Amino acid sequence: MDFAFDARTEELRAKLLAFMDEYVYPAEQVAHAQRSGLESPWENVPVVEELKAEARRQGLWNLFLPDDTYGAGLTNLQYAPLAEIMGRSPQIAPTVTNCAAPDTGNMEVLTQFGDEAQKKQWLQPLLAGEIRSAFAMTEPDVASSDATNITTRIERDGDDYVISGRKWYISGAMHPDCKIFIVMGKTDPDGADLRRQQSMILVPRDTPGVTIERAMRVFGYEDHYHGGHAEVVFDHARVPVSNLIGEEGGGFAIAQARLGPGRIHHCMRLIGMAERAIELMCRRAVSRDAFGKALAQQGVVQNWIADARVAVEQLRLLVLKTAWMMDTVGNRGAHTEIQAIKIATPRTVVGILDRAIQLYGAGGVSQDLPLAELYAGARTLMIADGPDEVHQRSLARRELKKHR
Known part of the structure; x- marks a missing residue:
């Protein structure tokens, strides 16, 4: 392993360090002040939106995604020092560069496993920073550290799937721009292979039967910049079969x-x-x-x-x-x-x-x-x-x- 940064990494590091000094660190207190003046704590903060435009203008956008068709095409080794720099201001820097979880993981899922229609409808606006997303896996009533315990049901009904279950600490769900959930549930709860019982499916936030019950706090913090964390109920939420990601049992x-x-x-x-x-x-x-x-x-x-x-x-x-x-x-x-x-x-x-x-x-x-x-x-x-x-x-x- 060569510990030296290559030329592209050095170039991006220099740009990102300058961006942090000139824009991100000064914006931290400004963002807190602006948020306190908003009608809702989940609204977009003006200075953060301004920094998104500046980061994109400077080419500091989607650095996390190794697929050069959709992202920067960096390797994990190239991205590591850049993510470290962004970690110095983890509330703002990843958000304004479109490198914040859970959107990053959701974009990776759609890049690797989504079909062309799913990529067009959901991946493209996520890459552009036009919408946000959430990943719904953890549940309050089971030990979710063992994913085979998940109880949310995804049941086939003709040309639709019907989703029923309760999730919590669903990151990103409180953000007003969150438009899509990637939901993990069981399509075959009685299957012999515990790791083939689960599937993943796309559920638009405005689907009837999807209810954001409450915001969840972490040590008293609501994590506004990343879209917060929510308890979400899926009560017979119905979506087309085409919303399944990959195949049944592939979740x-x-x-x-x-x-x-x-x-x-x-x-x-x-x-x-x-x-x-x-x-x-x-x-x-x-x-x-x-x-x-x-x-x-x-x-x-x-x-x-x-x-x-x-x-x-x-x-x-x-x-x-x-x-x-x-x-x-x-x-x-x-x-x-x-x-x-x-x-x-x-x-x-x-x-x-x-x-x-x-x-x-x-x-x-x-x-x-x-x-x-x-x-x-x-x-x-x-x-x-x-x-x-x-x-x-x-x-x-x-x-x-x-x-x-």
Whole structure:
């Protein structure tokens, strides 16, 4: 593996770093102020919409998508340092570059598995940033860490499918521009193969029988920029058979294909979050005195900063190795590495952010700094896309198998 960035990556890094300095960081407080003046917290924020146009003008758009027919055509290794930069402002930067979840994963699903009609109706407007989307998989009444537990039904009725079930923490569903759900449910609940019972289907948000029951908060945050999270009821929602993605029974495989890139993208951005935390720690340490000397001279603070730097460098190497393997041997070949980064990155970054918050005291938990919101996002990623324990279980089995 070559650790040097190629020419295209260097060019995009330079443009993105300049875009962050000139537009994104100054927009953070502006966006918060503008949102507080809106009639609904879910409305589009003017400064964010302005930045979308600027990002697109600069060619910083759809960088996540490796398919050069639809996206930038970057490899995972090329995208990694760019996602890291965007992770330094995870609420705004991914959104204004059209690189925010859950839209990214949904666009990948439609690119890989959608038919031409589905791509024309839903993928094209998503790529253009004209609409948003949601991915409806998690359910409140079952252990959704095991996707075979899902109870939502997708039943064939003539030329239609009828969807019934309850989902929650459906990211993106609260956004006013969310027009389409990708819903995972069971078409064959009694099938012998537990991983062939599920299917995925496109359900327009305005379909009769689809009800947004409430917004779900994460540590008190509503995550407005990514479209929030919602509890959604599908009460005999009826859509055409042509809305099925792929084939009946293919839902589990599609979910796994979707989650691989999603997991590494989260880890890439988490490294950016950690880098911003270290930067804020250092600024605080050299600007504040306590007990007769600067915080930067306190041994415990020096240890926090040193340990954080070591941890981030380790994580970055593991994430880059994983990205390289996904590019060279595919997601299946990089399965162990994907699980390793999903276990290691969120928990390590949570620790770094916790130290940064401690260093800032009351300011660290306030809305005046990004640390509290970054912490909430990082801690959530120990659950999202499969909780740590599921990945540990699978990874341990893989290791033990070598010795049996």
